[in-house]
Amino acid sequence: MLLASLVEHLEYTTLQGDSNTNISSIAFDSREVVPNALFVAISGFTVDGHTFIERAIELGATAILVERDIVIDAPVTVLKVADTRYAMAHASARFYNNPTEKLNLIGITGTNGKTSTTYFIKSILEQSKRTVGVIGTIGAMVGNQSLKTKSTTPTTPESLHLQHMFADMVDTGVHDCVMEVSSHALSLQRTAASRFKSGIFTNLTPDHLELHNTMEEYFEAKAMLFDLTTDYNIVNMDDEYGRRLATKIASNPAKLVTYGIENDATIRAADIRQFADYTSYVVHTPTGSVAIQTNLPGIIYVYNSLAAIACAYCNGINLDQISAGIRAVKSIKGRLEVVYQDEERKIIVDFAHTEDSLEKALSTLRPFTKGRLILVFGVYAAPGKLGSGKRQAMGTIAGQYSDIAIVTSDNPKDQDPDAIIAEVSAAVQAAGGMHRGIVDRREAIQYAIDISERDDVILIAGKGHETSQVIGKTEIPFNEAEIVNDIMSGK
Template sequence: MQLASIVKELEYESVQGDLAKEITGVACDSREVLPGNLFVAISGFTSDGHKYVGEAVKRGAAAVIVEREAVSSDATVTMIQVKNARLALAKVSAHFYQYPSEKLNMIGITGTNGKTSTAYFLQSILEATGKSTGIIGTIGTLINGELLETKNTTPESLQLQQFFSEMEKRGVSDCVMEVSSHAIDLKRTAYTTFHTGVFTNLSPDHLELHKSMDEYFHVKAKLFDQTYGFNVINMDDPYGQKLVEKVRGKEPAVVTYGLNPTADIYASDIDYSFEGTTYMVNTPTGNFKAKVNLPGEIYVYNSLAAAAAAYCSNISFEVIQQGLKNVAGIKGRLETVYSSGDYKVVVDFCHTEDALEKALKTIRPYVKGKLILVFGVYADESESGREKRSGMARVAATYADLSVVTSDNPKHHDPKLIIREISQEMKANGGNYHAFLHRKEAIEYAVRVSNEDDVILIAGKGHETTQIVGDQEIPFNEKEIVMEALRAKEKRVKL
């Protein structure tokens, strides 16, 4: 594809070199540059692509997009300077792959909690219609049953456009995508067209990036400026109500959902059990009974969001009903990894105050013995990080009989400081707790002190099978650790 065609609609500051050259591909990682590629130098959280312009040129880049002047030893390389390289990357990537999102039925899901389970409920409904469906989110990217690992909940714009293009080639008709606030703020979803946007809820998270809940909300709300069909919004959430006021009257139709009968689509006659939930889905054109194989109110909301989005796509009640029922469970979402009578070990991805509270309140009614919680908090040393640690500690002290405080993904943060601050808040709120620096030891302790009627909730990592310490990603499979701890406990009992 001609470089002149790729950059035609870019607002660039200057151009040095020839635009009449053929481009073989786009790259934003210098290590992935191939001869004839267009390299876009973007600034990340830990590295700056401008430092690697020379390496990209050595690898054969034919052109480079930068935000500030960068020197190339090769005069034949075209240098294009723009104000925002991330926005430029999204634009040139979409153009190079010929705007593949426009050829898919794109459904974007955003909110603090519930994005993954809503996405998997919706994928199951779409597949129940016989459609080939792709999914992009926290657990990875799924194309025709093939799971591809991705680093972020919502990948970089270049990788997104590559995934959309691959889906189109493989005959995928519908793509369900989790849309994180980071992705919106960092322009990863720019030039992606969505038929439907879904809003789940909003609670404090990522405030190290967004600084305030108001800013966090306004970033999330940007997704609903990229839709052309429907905006499906949780009307029971205060920020959902605020979003309805913001987007109502615009071209995409607003469809609300919730437990309150004032919503367009609402749940009633809810019957909860630890094995799952049944409820009545009420719509403007009729109602039907839904069965969800996951416990608690949060999964009523998430499955109802999926049902509402499917309703907007004119999918029949029978198919929606079957699609919801087909979801046997979702990896790392209130997933029971061991069960024997009333004794259970459950893992969940909950890593915010709101999500942790919902998980504990969901499990609490079914616990005959003690509810034991293993948790840590990944949060930086900022004021918002301290607030998050305090909030999660207060929830733990309130709802768990015993909390085992430990690390999550400490990355470059000081785990001893984080654990100390959580412990101080636990003590201040009268919580019963023990603290362990190493997460494996914390899980082993929880198993060791548990009894036959107890339920252990291991919170924070869910589906993840690694732990990030510093720059290292260390293998860490909580299910395997649980099973090893149970075997060790059984041996001690026999002795």
């Protein structure tokens, strides 16, 4: 494809060369450059792609996309744009023949609930015999088959990989794609060239403030999704930021559809009944009402299933298929997942990594815990004062809702795990809770099991589906379900 065709809808300046050069591939990682490639120089947080231009040319790049004036002493074409991330998104979409124009693309954003909402929607759509693609925190798949991807980016891949995945889905006959859309992805233009038919907002609580600095910036980043939609914007009206969003986007072309329990909404839940292993309710929609059972307990999964029901309503799915689709989801990896249970105890793994999600997980388990509720958790937050609020808030929740909190490491990366544990433990103590600090996460899990007694419930929170832990710059295998079962089998 000609370079000029890839960038025809972008504003750019030709610094040197011919924009009619032929392009065989696109790369933003110089190690993936092949002959006749377009190399996109991205200014990252720790690495500047402009410093790898020479290496990209050595590997065969014939065109370079930059975002600053630069002199390159080589016979290549150099185009300058204002934002190479934005330009890469649009060039990638063009390179793969604009695949999202051929998909019913559904985007889900919010702090918590994106993954479970994704899987509820997938299940409902499959009840109507559709082939569904999924892109999100747990991975990418078509139906039940994992989709191969080069992306190592959590939740939402870089735009180049994303457009490639969309194209693969189109080629395999996918009609619907349900995707988790992170605030990082929106801020960093990964979804800039994606055509969403529907956008869903779940909730907003403090998280990722190392990138956004304030809740206002975080909210504005999430709101970007709803300017990319064409058909429907689906919003949780029981969330403070959801109500703000509904007002903000009321005049957008996409139709506003709301859901909730407490406030007036298009899709509402009533007669909610909670049990240890499931929750039932009746959902009221403009086309009628139907009984719903979600096999994931707790109010949070009422909200997440309501979001999925609202999406199904927008897609014309009938109530019987909606009810069957929600009931068909037996479990979701790392979401209140029971990884071990016997007559003595129950051990649960959950992805709860914010104060809101931790509170909801603990408050869901509390009414059905006959013995003690033992919590194992760590806190990953921005270093220093920026992340201090999250560390203290999660410690407070742990102190209020658990009988004993074992504070350990999450992904400490380059931070001092002892300092993090000390700050969180102080908050647990200030909230009146019992606590123990253990840096090694496996030892912390072992300790929780050792002290557990009959009828106790152990919640291991923070990592959920993740199968590794990052300590310093090293990523080590760490699968909590396997660790628990190894301990319980005496390995």
